[in-house]
Amino acid sequence: MSVEVETVVIGAGAVGLAIAAELASLGRDVLVVERHHAFGTETSSRNSEVIHAGIYYPEGSLRAKLCVEGKKRLYAFAEEYKVPFNRCGKLLVATTEAEVSQLAMIEGRAIRNGVGDLTRLTVAEANRLEPEVRCVAATLSPSTGIIDSHRLMAAFETRLLDAGGQVAFNSEVVGIAPVSKGEFHLSMSSAGEISDLTCARVVNAAGLGASRIGCMLPPAKPEYVVPKLYPAKGHYFALSGRAPFKHLIYPMPSPDALGIHLTLDTSGAAKFGPDIHWQDDIDYAFVDPDARRAVFAKEIKRYWPALSEGALVPAYTGIRPKIYAEGTPPADFAVHGETEHGVPGFVGLYGIESPGLTASLAIAAYVAQLVGR
Numbered sequence: 001m002s003v004e005v006e007t008v009v010i011g012a013g014a015v016g017l018a019i020a021a022e023l024a025s026l027g028r029d030v031l032v033v034e035r036h037h038a039f040g041t042e043t044s045s046r047n048s049e050v051i052h053a054g055i056y057y058p059e060g061s062l063r064a065k066l067c068v069e070g071k072k073r074l075y076a077f078a079e080e081y082k083v084p085f086n087r088c089g090k091l092l093v094a095t096t097e098a099e100v101s102q103l104a105m106i107e108g109r110a111i112r113n114g115v116g117d118l119t120r121l122t123v124a125e126a127n128r129l130e131p132e133v134r135c136v137a138a139t140l141s142p143s144t145g146i147i148d149s150h151r152l153m154a155a156f157e158t159r160l161l162d163a164g165g166q167v168a169f170n171s172e173v174v175g176i177a178p179v180s181k182g183e184f185h186l187s188m189s190s191a192g193e194i195s196d197l198t199c200a201r202v203v204n205a206a207g208l209g210a211s212r213i214g215c216m217l218p219p220a221k222p223e224y225v226v227p228k229l230y231p232a233k234g235h236y237f238a239l240s241g242r243a244p245f246k247h248l249i250y251p252m253p254s255p256d257a258l259g260i261h262l263t264l265d266t267s268g269a270a271k272f273g274p275d276i277h278w279q280d281d282i283d284y285a286f287v288d289p290d291a292r293r294a295v296f297a298k299e300i301k302r303y304w305p306a307l308s309e310g311a312l313v314p315a316y317t318g319i320r321p322k323i324y325a326e327g328t329p330p331a332d333f334a335v336h337g338e339t340e341h342g343v344p345g346f347v348g349l350y351g352i353e354s355p356g357l358t359a360s361l362a363i364a365a366y367v368a369q370l371v372g373r
Contacts, residue, residue, distance in 0.1 A: 003183060003198050003199055003200050004197055004198050004199065005029055005030070005031045005197065005198075005199045005200075006028050006029035006030070006199065006200050006201065007020075007023055007028050007029065007030045007031070007199060007200065007201040007202070007203065007371065008030075008031050008032075008033060008184075008186060008197065008199045008201070008202050008203070009023070009030060009031070009032045009033070009202075009203045009205055010032075010033055010173050010202065010203065010204050010205060010206045010209075010213055011032075011033075011034060011204070011205040011206040011207055011209070011210070012032050012033075012034035012036075012038075012039040012040065012153075012157075012167060012169070013039070013040050013042060013043060013044035013153075013205065013207050014040060014044040014149065014152065014153050014156065014356065014357050014360045015044075015205050015207075015349065015352055015356055015360050015363055015364070016032060016034075016203075016205035016206070016207075017032065017039060017040075017153055017156035017157055017160060018156050018360040018361050018363065018364040019203055019205055019363065019364045019367050019368070020032045020156075020160050020165055020167075020203075021156050021157075021159040021160040021163065021165065021364070022361070022364035022365060022367075022368050023165075023203075023364075023367075023368055023371065024159075024160050024163035024164055024165035025159065025163045026368060026372075028371075029164070029165075030160065030163075030164075030165040030166070031165070031166045031167075031168060031197075031199075032160070032165065032166070032167045032168070033168050033171040033172075033173060033186075033188060034167065034168070034169050034170075034171065035170070035171065035172035035173075035209070036169065036170070037169050037170055038169060039153050039154075039157060039167070039169075040149065040150065040153045042207055042208055042319070043207050043208060043318060043319065043320065043321060043353070043356070044149060044153060044207075044357065045149060045150060045153075046284075046316060046317065046318030046319070047149065047274075047318050047354065047357060048146075048236075048261065048263045048271075048273070048274070048354075049146050049147055049148065049149045049263070049265060049266075049357070050144065050145070050146055050147075050248065050263055050354075050355075050357075050358070051071055051074055051075070051085065051087075051143075051144060051145040051146060051147050051357075051358050052067050052071065052144060052354065052355040052358040053067075053068075053071060053090070053110070053115050053117075053118075053141045053143050053144045054067040054068035054071065054110065054113045054114065054115050054355070055092075055106060055109065055110040055113070055115055055118075055141060056106065056109070056253070057109075057113065057355070058109075058332070059109060059112045059113060061332045061333075062332050062333040062335065062366075063332055063333050063355060063359070064113040064114075065113075065362075066333065066355075066359035066362040066363055066366065067113075067355040067358050067359045067362075068113055068114045068115060069359075069362040069365075070355070070358050070359035070360060070361050070362035070363065071143060071358050073361035073362055073365075074147070074152075074358060074360070074361055075087070075145070077155070077361055078147060078152070078155075081155035081158070081159070082155075083147060083148060083151045083152050083155050084147070084148040084151055084266045085145055085146065085147040085148070085266065086145055086146050086147075086264070086266055087142070087143065087144075087145040088144070088145055088146060088246060088247055088248065088264060089140060089141060089142045089143075089144055089145070089247045089248070090140070090141040090144035090247055090248040090249070090250055091121075091126060091129065091130060091133065091135075091138045091139070091140060091141075091247050091248070091249050091250070092106060092138060092139045092141065092250050092251075092252070093126070093133060093135040093137075093138045093249060093250070093251055093252075093303050094135055094136055094137040094138065094252055095134065095135055095136065095251060095252070095302045095303050096136060097136055099136075099137075099252040100136065100137050102252045103120075103137055103138075103139055103252065106139070106252075107120070107139055110141075115141070115143075117141070117142055117143055118139050118140065118141055119139065119140045119142070120137070120138075120139050121137070121138045121139065121140055122137075123135060123136060123137070123138075125138075126138035129246070129247060130245055130246070130247055130249065131244075132244050132245070132304055132306050133245075133249060133303055133304065134302070134303055134304065134305050135303060140247075144248060146248070146263065146264055146265060146266060147266070147357075148265075148266050149357060152357075156360075168188075168190075170190050170191065171188045171189075171190045172188060172189045172190070173186055173187070173188055173206075173213055173216075174187050174188065174189045174194070175187035175216060176202065176213065176216045176217050177216075177217065177218075178217070178218075178343060178345075178346075179198065181344055181345075182200050182344065182345055183198060183199075183200060183345075184198065184199050184200070184201075184202050184345065184346070185197075185198055186198070186199065186202070200345060201345040201346070201347075201371055202345065202346050202347070203347045203349070203367060203371065204346070204347065204348040204349060205349050205352070207321050207352065208229065208231065208282055208319060208321045210229070210321065210348060210349060210350050210352075211226055211227060211228060211229040211321075211323075211350060212229075213348075214226035214227075214336075214348045214350065217341075217343060217346060219341040219342055219343060220341065220342030220343050221340075221341055221342035224340060224341040224342065226348070226350070227323040227331070227334050227350040227351060228323060229321055229322070229323065229350075230278065230322045230323065230324060230325050230326070231278075231279050231280070231281065231282055231319050231320070231321070231322070232276050232277065232278050232279070232319065232320045232322045232326075233276070233277040233278075233279055233283070233284070233287070233317050233318070233319050233320075234273055234274025234275060234276060234277070234317060234318050234319070234320060235273055235274060235275050235277065235286060235287070235292055235296075235314070235317050236271050236272065236273035236274055236315040236316050236317065236318070237271065237272045237273060237293065237296050237312040237313060237314060237315055238269065238270070238271045238272075238312075238313045238314075238315040239269070239270040239271065239272070239311055239312065239313075240310070240311050240312070240313050241311065242268075243264065243268060243269065243270030245262060245264065245270060248261065248262060248263050248264060249261065249262040249303060249304070250262075251299070251302060251303050259299065260272050260273060260275065260296055260299040260300055261273065261274075262300070262303075262304070271315055272296055272300055272312065273296070273315075274317075274318060274320075275292070275295070275296070278325075278326040282319055284316075284317045284318075284319065285317070286314050286317060289314045293312050293314070296312055297312060300312075320353040320354070321350070321351060321352065321353055322351060322353060323350050323351035324351075331351050332351070333349070333350075333351055333352055333356075333359075333363075334348075334349070334350040334351050335347065335348075335349050335350075335363070335366065335367065335370070336348045336349075336350070337370040345371075347367055347370050347371060349363070349367070
């Protein structure tokens, strides 16, 4: 059986497209297979579109390292490919004296992660930037920004196609098996028909489907276990009317969530979220919008007391592909190659949630190194 394509990337979200474009630019023969009709229909298009600075993640983690590196790569890429973005900055706000020490801890972690541009602000300085924000202390993150995620993925696809790569939509992987060292057999379903494909390498960047794909491949190491998916829904509310903010506003996080953020899009419209709602399946329906709106309003008024009644409009939901259960410590990005599972030529990416969009180009370079070994 001869190899038909050198590398197959499963999943045409932001991370999958970034990986495929990186590999194609290095001269590899790359095919992206995507079960949906277009790129980025799941996690990559249902998020806050924030370019994160790398502030919150544990020191030494892949999330911290790849976020800081990815932010630099992403701004440069957006400028080169004319992807709309706004380096608007973010205010991290403490709304009570008890939260000031938490703000200081976040600043220290950010410095250890290589984020060296944070500035502590007095209340007066914070209010000069954002007059409607209520706080007792704030920190400015000037390198935080926002980006048009759809235009970004279109640019990744352009880079891929220009380098000779290909994308096959409406193609769902339903089976995968190693034939021999350096050769895989993939079965794909398209319009009810099954087709077969052989390739030398596989990158599983399927997001919400990554664990399912990973479990199709028998590991060479009996002790290896594919990370389990724990879907976590995040609700977003849009602000009716013009937003009186120019920066993103982030309150202090709680033990199990980062708080109800105020974010902007590239047009200046404001939205709030995400919250977190653990569930067992992939379901994008709003859960009890009226009750959730009340919770959002209460949290938002801690830092924006002037939020008017009826200003929050249900917008959309997103589902994060978490690989840790409710009540357990957050997991790092899991990028598993031969070292972990023992199968040469296969790389699996699990738990690529925030800051996955920011880190996408850094993840691509990281995976390219693994694939090149």
